[in-house]
Amino acid sequence: MSSATTQPVLITGGTGTLGQAFKRVCRIRGLHAVALNRAELDIADASAIAQALNRYQPWAVVNAAGYVRVDDAERDADRCYRENTTGPELLAAACAAQDVQLLTFSTDLVFDGQQTTPYLEDDAPRPLSVYGHSKLLAEQAVLAQLPSALVVRTSAFFSAWDEHNFVHHVLTAARRGEDFAAADDLLISPTYVPDLVNSSLDLLLDRARGLWHLANEGACTWAELARLALRVAGLDEAQVVPRPAASFGWIARRPRYSVLGSTHGLLLPSVESGLHRHLEDERLLQSANPPAVLVG
Numbered sequence: 367m368s369s370a371t372t373q374p375v376l377i378t379g380g381t382g383t384l385g386q387a388f389k390r391v392c393r394i395r396g397l398h399a400v401a402l403n404r405a406e407l408d409i410a411d412a413s414a415i416a417q418a419l420n421r422y423q424p425w426a427v428v429n430a431a432g433y434v435r436v437d438d439a440e441r442d443a444d445r446c447y448r449e450n451t452t453g454p455e456l457l458a459a460a461c462a463a464q465d466v467q468l469l470t471f472s473t474d475l476v477f478d479g480q481q482t483t484p485y486l487e488d489d490a491p492r493p494l495s496v497y498g499h500s501k502l503l504a505e506q507a508v509l510a511q512l513p514s515a516l517v518v519r520t521s522a523f524f525s526a527w528d529e530h531n532f533v534h535h536v537l538t539a540a541r542r543g544e545d546f547a548a549a550d551d552l553l554i555s556p557t558y559v560p561d562l563v564n565s566s567l568d569l570l571l572d573r574a575r576g577l578w579h580l581a582n583e584g585a586c587t588w589a590e591l592a593r594l595a596l597r598v599a600g601l602d603e604a605q606v607v608p609r610p611a612a613s614f615g616w617i618a619r620r621p622r623y624s625v626l627g628s629t630h631g632l633l634l635p636s637v638e639s640g641l642h643r644h645l646e647d648e649r650l651l652q653s654a655n656p657p658a659v660l661v662g
């Protein structure tokens with residue numbers, strides 16, 4: 367295979383949180399990358415995948431595309447399975463045929479939450495939602511098509527690089543002086559997106575394969591995460607209103623415990639460290655002269 371320096375990493379879902387973050391981290395690390403949006407590459411279209419692989423000749427595909435609206439998925443199952451299961455399976459088949467590495471992402475929501483200790487890669491999955499089921503089928507299909515694929519289970523993204531995440535919403539509400547209701551009975555593993563992307567890329571470059579759990583160290587409830595974010599930001603933690611998950615009226619069931627541990631022993635830095643860097647990134651991006659590598 368040719369070297370990673372001459373061929374690009376091909377990123378799907380280039381307009382999303384993860385796709386944009388991969389683009390940015392590749393730029394920071396000097397890795398050649400091409401990020402495609404849905405119009406340029408629909409991952410559920412086999413001929414579009416073949417065309418993209420032929421055109422860009424990537425050494426690896428990073429699949430950052432997916433259907434992530436967990437509640438909507440319960441009533442929009444066909445679309446969810448198309449984007450979360452069919453897409454990754456077709457990518458894996460195409461990568462297998464052309465000897466290209468593949469990194470794709472799964473979720474803590476493949477688990478049912480009955481455990482009381484962190485879920486490891488070989489613990490039995492039993493999803494409670496259409497979204498979780500679509501991701502479990504994808505894991506199985508991808509590894510059947512391409513046993514060398516890297517499948518990273520992760521959860522509860524936060525990042526200052528865009529606004530589509532829980533921590534951003536909490537900070538924004540608190541700065542406006544508004545209270546913020548957050549579930550206090552679901553235990554999760556929050557994940558700082560830049561840490562996830564850097565570690566995933568390291569694993570991809572090391573040719574790691576199979577299932578890996580990647581999340582920041584430090585299990586907490588959504589309410590604890592909200593309070594920690596406000597504490598790190600020097601805001602008033604009392605603006606977090608703890609509530610049971612059942613009171614939010616969500617359509618999809620969520621596991622009450624979906625903390626991720628790993629048999630591989632690789633842990634990202636602590637959630638608190640991620641929050642400090644989230645706030646520092648906010649500051650840099652809002653400054654008069656943000657660093658060029660962070661812009662775009």
Ligand SMILES: NC(=O)C1=CN([C@@H]2O[C@H](COP(=O)(O)OP(=O)(O)OC[C@H]3O[C@@H](n4cnc5c(N)ncnc54)[C@H](OP(=O)(O)O)[C@@H]3O)[C@@H](O)[C@H]2O)C=CC1
Nearest residue numbers: 379381382383384404408409431432449471520521522523
């Ligand atoms: N957000 C989270 O907390 C977590 C996310 N993940 C996983 O990480 C991955 C990325 O999530 P995230 O970045 O948050 O999601 P986003 O919704 O921010 O981004 C998803 C991207 O996928 C694109 N997309 C959807 N369907 C297709 C398709 N058929 N072909 C090409 N592109 C498509 C979307 O395009 P468009 O804008 O056109 O819709 C969008 O750009 C997903 O696999 C998700 O399951 C896992 C755990 C936690």
Ligand SMILES: Cc1cn([C@H]2C[C@H](O)[C@@H](COP(=O)(O)OP(=O)(O)O[C@H]3O[C@@H](C)C(=O)[C@@H](O)[C@H]3O)O2)c(=O)[nH]c1=O
Nearest residue numbers: 434436473474475520521522523532547548549588620
């Ligand atoms: C959990 C929670 C969410 N919210 C808000 C934030 C958000 O706008 C909305 C729904 O929350 P989320 O979508 O973040 O929650 P959810 O869909 O459960 O998040 C998931 O995303 C998918 C893609 C994953 O794979 C998981 O790892 C997980 O992080 O409700 C609260 O206001 N309070 C809360 O306590």
